[in-house]
Structure formats: C-alpha cells, structure tokens
Amino acid sequence: MGERTEQVITLSLPSSMQHVYLLDVVVSEILKEMDLGEDVQEQINLAVIEAGTNAIKHGNKEDLSKKATFQFVLADDKFTIVITDEGEGFTRQEVADPLDPENLLKSSGRGLFLMEACMDSVTYEANGTIVKMVKYKETPAP
C-alpha cells in the first residue's frame, strides 16, 4: 500500500555539528511539501535533529571524513527516515532513562527518549549505527 508512489530523498553530510543547520532546512522543506499537521511536523523535525546530532557526535565523533547519511522515504501512508553513521554503534538498553529522578538534572541523555516520544516507531539496526524512524500519516490499520 502506498509503495507505488514511494520517493526517496538522500542527504549525506560530513560529520560536523555545523551541518545540523543544513539537515534542519532539508527536513523542514520536505515536511512543508507533505500533508502533515504543524505539531506532527515539529515532532518529526525534532526527532531527525536528535538522530542526526547523535550520528555526527556520538557515532562519527565529528570526524569530517565520516559521513552521516539520511534517507527520507516518502510514502502515501508513512514517512520513514533512516539515519546511518560510520561509528561503532551502541546498545539502546544500556542508555539510562532520562525520566529517572536521579537523571532529571543531568544536562544530556534525552535525545533517544525524545526521538522515541516523537515518532511512531524507532528501530536500531546494525548495532545502532542505523536508526530507522517511522511516522504514520494516519493511525495505522490495526
């Protein structure tokens, strides 16, 4: 369903935090072209920025020779973003819960939590070097 009109836009960036602004304008523009509410647009925008920041900072450790790659897959029923880095990966289960009272006053550790809160699904593949995030356009069929 919807696969027939699927379109893939790909962006690949050298791993500099400076390029997060470019990522932001790309996501914002793609979202503008789609038929989504403002809240949903903001959620997806935030999730992509968080995942991109992680790929650049934690994955590729801001090594300019390593690429962070973003695939935006536009389908009729859903919007999928696949983020790939060239780092060593990580284990999702080992990351502390930012809502745990002892972590509330920490200045970091909220990115993955926000990605998962903003998107309908977030999947970590290849040891976390590939992050796949999906937002469905309407409530998915049960």
Add this chain to the structure above:
Amino acid sequence: MGERTEQVITLSLPSSMQHVYLLDVVVSEILKEMDLGEDVQEQINLAVIEAGTNAIKHGNKEDLSKKATFQFVLADDKFTIVITDEGEGFTRQEVADPLDPENLLKSSGRGLFLMEACMDSVTYEANGTIVKMVKYKETPAP
C-alpha cells in the same frame, strides 16, 4: 591546495520538478555557511537550479524512479558542484545560442548559457549526464 579540508555534501532527489525547491534551500544554506559575496551566492544558486532543472527535466524526463544527484564539494579555494542524471545525455555543441537574434524571443534555451555565465567553469562529462561546475573563491592562480 585546500584539499585537506575538502568536504563533500551529497543530495539525491527523485526526478520531480517539485523537488527543485528542496535543491534551492540546500544550495542557499550551503552558500550561507560559506564565505562568499552576495552576488557570487546568487550566481552559484542560479547555476545549480538551472543544472538541476535540466537533470530532472531533460535528463531524467521527470521519471520519479530516476535520481538527480548533487555533490557539493567545499574546498578552501573553490566550490565545485557535480550534477548527475540517469538520462541519455546530449551534445553541448548542438544546442543553439540563445543570444543569436533569431533565438532572442524563444521561451527556452537559456539554461546552459546562464550556467556558463555564472560559474568559472562548466564541464560536461559522460555525454552530458555529468555536469561539473566550479566557482573559485578568489581569482585562481595563473
């Protein structure tokens, strides 16, 4: 020279004229991050839009399954953009001169001319399916 800090940003788009706006925001943002005068920014922006429009329209004939790919190569001394399409190519020499008086009132045929006028060099490779455009940051050494 300048090769050591070379950065490559890649964008790949399904061949829809709708995505020219995305191409535009990408180029505009990259140009904003660079150290170039406003006139030069406008020239490069226009050249990329023209080349992108050609790749999507003439090269890939707006076939959504074909990609137009843009490589933005940022070096210390120059900015290079390589545009690749999946079409059949063309011969630059066979394209009519838009400044020829008999062509002045034609409604098309000015894209390649403007690309060449705006950039320092435009090279057509692989039968014109790869267009390489360069703008030097200062006058290149003789």
Add this chain to the structure above:
Amino acid sequence: MQINLRHKGSITILDIEGKIIGADALALKAVIDEQVQLANSQTENDGRLNLILNMERIQMMDSSGLGALVASYTSIRRIQGRVVLLNLGGSVRNLIVMAKLMTIFDCYNSEAEAIAGIMKS
C-alpha cells in the same frame, strides 16, 4: 512565488514575490495567459491587455522565468496589448541584461511612470 493581481483603471498589475524557480514559471505564465484571454474576450479597452509586472519583490528568477516573460511579451503583443516591467531588482536586471532582452522590455522605476509609459504608447 506569490502573485498578487490588482487593477488601476484599464491597467492590470501583477505584484510578483519570492523566487521564480522550478515550476513557478509555468504558474506565472498561466496567470498572464488568463489575463490575455480575459482581455481579448472583452470589448472594453479594444480587447487589449495593459500589464505591469511589478518585479520589486522577486528574490531570484531562473531561465524558465525569463522564458515566461518573453512568452508573455509575445502573446500580449499579438493582441496589440502592452506589457512593461516595474522596479527590477539587481539580480533580475542582470539576468535580463545577460540574455540581451533589455531592448525588448520597457522598464520603469515607479508605478506612476509605468502607467504613463503604457498610456502614451
């Protein structure tokens, strides 16, 4: 791109805004063609279209935009109408100069002059 259409007496003014890239030229051409047909189907003004294109707020225009201007010029001339350009910004002016089209278009720097220019011809 955004287009605002307004009238001053027998003159139609299009205020064009933003970037004219990609498919915008087609949209601009369609708006002008509609005005050409509208004018041509009416008896007032002898079926002619008098058009001012206010280019002041155009940020950027590509070769298809330029093509739309030329095509509009041709179709308006065909019905003995007039089209003039108002308030060309630096980059659009450069484009028109580069394409050697400055001799084709009458350009004005104020709406009053543009109206006077259309009226006297």
Add this chain to the structure above:
Amino acid sequence: MQINLRHKGSITILDIEGKIIGADALALKAVIDEQVQLANSQTENDGRLNLILNMERIQMMDSSGLGALVASYTSIRRIQGRVVLLNLGGSVRNLIVMAKLMTIFDCYNSEAEAIAGIMKS
C-alpha cells in the same frame, strides 16, 4: 539562534530567538555562564544572578537546548541565584513537560509576573 541581553534593575533578561539546535545550546550555555560569573564576581546583589529567559520567540529546541537550561538552572542555584522562564511557546512547553522538568522551572506569561516572581523569592 539569536540572543539579546538586557537589564531591568538587578534582573538580567535574555530574549532568545529562533531555533536552538546543533551547537546553539553550547552558545546559549556560554552566555548564561558568563552572566553567572559576572554576577558572582560582583558585590552588588550579593553576587547572585537573577535571570529571566524569554522563550517567546524560540521556534524549536532540541535536547541539547533542554540540557543547557538544566545546566544553567544548576549553576545559578549554586550561587543562590534565580532563573525563571518567560512565555513558553507550545513546542518548548511540550518538550519541558515530556522531559518532566516542569516542576524544576518557574514559568511566567508576562515580564511583570516573572520579575515579581523572582523578587518575592
């Protein structure tokens, strides 16, 4: 992101504008840290910083921005200072609520209330 710094009596107000993403959080943190140090090195106001962060014109904030807010809260509290948030927009408020940080920050919807809030504590 843009930050405008102004003073009202003993209160420092930062008007923050735009998107706080990427390295912006670091820049915001640096501006606040500077104010903390400045206040702490002065005798007036007992070396305390009273800070209002005007968030009205923040379009978007990511987790590093949120982290900068929390870190600032901690360092200002350490010098017995006060920091309050002014005019949270919908998306920033959502973020703070999601992260369960609403109890940490005092939030106000007008500058006068924010000033009164700081003064009475």
